[in-house]
Structures are given as C-alpha cells and as structure tokens.
Amino acid sequence: xxxxxxxxxxxxxxxxxxxxxxxxxxxxxxxxxxxxxxxxxxxxxxxxxxxxxxxxxxxxxxxxxxxxxxxxxxxxxxxxxxxxxxxxxxxxxxxxxxxxxxxxxxxxxxxxxxxxxxxxxxxxxxxxxxxxxxxxxxxxxxxxxxxxxxxxxxxxxxxxxxxxxxxxxxxxxxxxxxxxxxxxxxxxxxxxxxxxxxxxxxxxxxxxxxxxxxxxxxxxxxxxxxxxxxxxxxxxxxxxxxxxxxxxxxxxxxxxxxxxxxxxxxxxxxxxxxxxxx
Amino acid sequence: xxxxxxxxxxxxxxxxxxxxxxxxxxxxxxxxxxxxxxxxxxxxxxxxxxxxxxxxxxxxxxxxxxxxxxxxxxxxxxxxxxxxxxxxxxxxxxxxxxxxxxxxxxxxxxxxxxxxxxxxxxxxxxxxxxxxxxxxxxxxxxxxxxxxxxxxxxxxxxxxxxxxxxxxxxxxxxxxxx
Numbered sequence: 001x002x003x004x005x006x007x008x009x010x011x012x013x014x015x016x017x018x019x020x021x022x023x024x025x026x027x028x029x030x031x032x033x034x035x036x037x038x039x040x041x042x043x044x045x046x047x048x049x050x051x052x053x054x055x056x057x058x059x060x061x062x063x064x065x066x067x068x069x070x071x072x073x074x075x076x077x078x079x080x081x082x083x084x085x086x087x088x089x090x091x092x093x094x095x096x097x098x099x100x101x102x103x104x105x106x107x108x109x110x111x112x113x114x115x116x117x118x119x120x121x122x123x124x125x126x127x128x129x130x131x132x133x134x135x136x137x138x139x140x141x142x143x144x145x146x147x148x149x150x151x152x153x154x155x156x157x158x159x160x161x162x163x164x165x166x167x168x169x170x171x172x173x174x175x176x177x178x179x180x181x182x183x184x185x186x187x188x189x190x191x192x193x194x195x196x197x198x199x200x201x202x203x204x205x206x207x208x209x210x211x212x213x214x215x216x217x218x219x220x221x222x223x224x225x226x227x228x229x230x231x232x233x234x235x236x237x238x239x240x241x242x243x244x245x246x247x248x249x250x251x252x253x254x255x256x257x258x259x260x261x262x263x264x265x266x267x268x269x270x271x272x273x274x275x276x277x278x
Numbered sequence: 279x280x281x282x283x284x285x286x287x288x289x290x291x292x293x294x295x296x297x298x299x300x301x302x303x304x305x306x307x308x309x310x311x312x313x314x315x316x317x318x319x320x321x322x323x324x325x326x327x328x329x330x331x332x333x334x335x336x337x338x339x340x341x342x343x344x345x346x347x348x349x350x351x352x353x354x355x356x357x358x359x360x361x362x363x364x365x366x367x368x369x370x371x372x373x374x375x376x377x378x379x380x381x382x383x384x385x386x387x388x389x390x391x392x393x394x395x396x397x398x399x400x401x402x403x404x405x406x407x408x409x410x411x412x413x414x415x416x417x418x419x420x421x422x423x424x425x426x427x428x429x430x431x432x433x434x435x436x437x438x439x440x441x442x443x444x445x446x447x448x449x450x451x452x453x454x455x456x
Contacts, residue, residue, distance in 0.1 A: 032291055045297040057305045061312055068320040073328055086321055112313040116306070137291060138298035142306045208291065 027215035032135055032208060052123050053133035060119045089114045093263045098271035106270055109150055113143055114263040117203065121255030124210055125248050132207035132255070140203040144196035147266040151191070155273030168275060195269055199262060206258050210251045217244035416449060417442040 038046040046054070067082050075083055089111045094103040120133035134140055155165040169191050170184040217240050224230075224237025294302075421442055 029288055029291055036297070039297075043296050043300055045295075046301065047298075050298060050301045053301065053305055057309060060309070064317055065312070068317050071320060071324045073324065073331060083321065083325075086318070108310075108314045108318050111318060112306075112310050115313070116309045136294070136298050136302075138294040138302040139305075141294055142299070142302040146306065146310075204291075 026219055027212050029208075031131060031211060031215070049131060049133065049136050052129045052131065053120060053139065056119050056123050056129075056133050057116075060115065064115070085115070086111065089263060093260070094267050097264065097267040098274075102271070102274065103267070106150070106154075106267060109146065109270075110263045110267055113146070113266055114259050117143065117262050118256060118259035121203075121207060121258055122252065124207060124214070124255060125251050130215070131211050134203055135207040135211060137200065137204050140200040140207075141196075143203070143262060144199040147199060147262075147269060148192075148196045150266065151195075151269040151273040154270050155191075158274045165273065169273075191273075195265075199265055203258050203262055206254055210247075210254055214244060214247045214251055217241075217247050413446055413449065417446055420445045 032049070034048040036045040036047050037051065064082070067079060071079055090107050093114065094107050094110050097103065098106070117134060120139060122132075123129040124132035124135070152165075155169070156162050159165040159168050166188070170187045171180055172183075172187075175183060221237045221241035221244055224233045224240060226237075228237075421438060424441065
C-alpha cells in the first residue's frame, strides 16, 4: 500500500521535475546543469544538485550522528544495521584488499567515501530529489582526488620518498630498458590521471545514465497515460511505468554498487602504492 | 554562469563549476571530519567495549567452570575418602567380630574342656570310691559268705585277714584281666 503510494509520488515528482522544462520533454543534459538558485554569480552559488547534496549531507550527519550518540553495547536493529555496514567496509572492502595490519589506517577514508557516495547516489531515487547528489562531475572528482592524495601519500611514505615511489611505479623491475620509453609515461599517467579520472567518470556517468533512464521511463509513462489522452496508448504507458519501477530498483542497486566499487578501488589503489616486496 | 540554456553541450557536463567544486570540497571535508573524529571512533569504542565485555564474560565463565570442577574434584575426593574409611571400618568391624567369635569359641571350648575334665575327674574319684567301698563290702561279704559256706566262724583274725587279702587279690587280678 505504502509502496504503491510512494511509487506514484515518485512518478509524479519525476514527471513534474522534467515537465517543468516543457510538457512531454525528455530529460536532457540540462538536468545536470541546473540554474543557480542561491548566491547566484558567487563562488558559493548553489544549484539544485548542490542543494540536494547539502540536504543529504545534513541528513547523513544527523542520522549517523544520532546513531553514534545513542550507540549502545547491545545494539538495536538500526544500530545493528549501521554496524553491519561499517563491518562490511572494514572487512569486505579494506581488510580483504590489503589485510588488517596495513588497512587499519585506511578504514576511515574508505568508510567516508562509501557512506557519502551511497547516500548521495541514493538521492537519485528519493522522491522530490530525483537526481543523485553525485550527478555533477565535481563531487566524484573530489572523492577521486582524495583517493589520489591518499595513495600518493601512502606510496611516498611506504617506499621511502617521492622518487622511490615514482621509480617503483614507473620503472617496474624485470623489464628490458627500451620498454621503459613507452611504459614509464603510461605508468605515470596511470597513477596521476587515469586512475582518479576513471573513478570520477565511472561514478558520474553511472549517475547520469541512471537519471536519464529512469526519468525517460517515467516521462514516457506520464505521457502515454495522462498527456496523450488516448486510451489505446495506456497499456504502453503502463509498460513504461513498469520499466520505471524496475529501473528504480536497478538504480538502488547501482547506487550501492558504485559506492562499493569506489571504496574498493580506493583500497586497491592505496594497496598497490605500497612496495611490492612488502 | 550557465543558465537554463539550450546551448549546453555535452562537454559542459565534464567541466566542473567553481561553486560546485567549492561545495563538494566543503561537504567532503565536513563528512571526513565527522567520520574520522566522531562516528568511527565512537563505534570503535563500542566494538572494543563489547569485545572486552564478551571476553570478560568468557573469562568469568571459564573461571566459574574451573571452580566448579575443583569443587567437584574436592567432593569426589571426599567421597572416595569416606568410602575408603567406611570400608575400613567395615573390615575392622568384621575382623573384630571374628576375633570376638574366635575368642568366645576358644573360651567356650576351654570351659567345655574344663567341664568335661572335671566331670571325668569326679567320675574317676567316684569310681575309685565305689571300688574301695565295693572292695570292703565284697571282702566282708565274701568272708561272711565263706563262713556260711564253711559253716563256721573263721577262727583267727589272721586267717580271716589272709582270706580277705587273697580274695581281694583275686578280685584285683580279675580287675586287671577285665
């Protein structure tokens, strides 16, 4: 009952969000470049997506803050769930990648990235928000830059200096020297640009495509069922609606999956910055 | 900056706006501080406390079990000791009983022997007495008898006593033969 109500609210919200830019108009890249609505023209301007990001951050801080504040030795259901998520990141993401000894200091970074990304990604299916807070390039980029500084720092520290880290990354042992001419620049690009770039684009593109697919499905459903005034087309609209329903579920899955992937890759990149023989 | 323009091209998606970077950075810093300084340490504390408590309970249980085992061993030892003692007491009692019985038997046998010896003695003495008195009576009886048979008093005491002696001697011989 509540599910169907929630879903229709979701559909209505999707419809209105998109229809605001014109009836029967399909989602476009403009959804990701919304107009500034607060502090226009300043470096602190906010558009719709930034606002969603701020709201979801406050939500995350309040919910997790209260959970931590009220945390008891014997956990309730919600605390148990939060603890399960922490344990998941700790053991299945960090320790599974680099072991407990090395991974202990990187649990917070992976936790922060995982929970923040998860919360921001899920905004894509929250009625009224309908777009992921990670659906502008800056947020995934910030995550990726953080990952970048983490693995450069761990690489420099564990290899005993910047040059030793670069040597380890760019001149892997056991390769004939002419190969270095090609290999070394590629290896450098990899740790400097390709890895963070891939992290950024993977998350961003997933959120963009997720929103486009979902919004398209619901706009089409709205069009065929309500706007077209054509009874023959209602079943088509119903099919679109079912598709939208499935895509919502799929988006929830993708939101979790991308948060997980981002956290895992952060752990993997940090781990691979360590010296090989350790 | 950009408004809702139709002219947005795809590349604009990948060019971060200054304000977007600003807010993303601020938010990430806030979240990082929250997770590093409050959320995770708090939960780590809870995890540690819980582990400690569980460990403490396990230790307590182990201690209790050890104590119980010790008490059990003590009781079993006591029980064994008591059993040994009981059987010892039983053995002692049995030994004492047989001793008493043996004593009693010995005493009874001794008494019986005494009684039978006394009886034997008194029988013997009575027999002797009887024999003596019998001898006397037999002597006088036989003298009287002989006198009656001979029809006269035996004259002299000497003859008389000779006769008695010879009769008694015969009697003694008969006794010996018998």
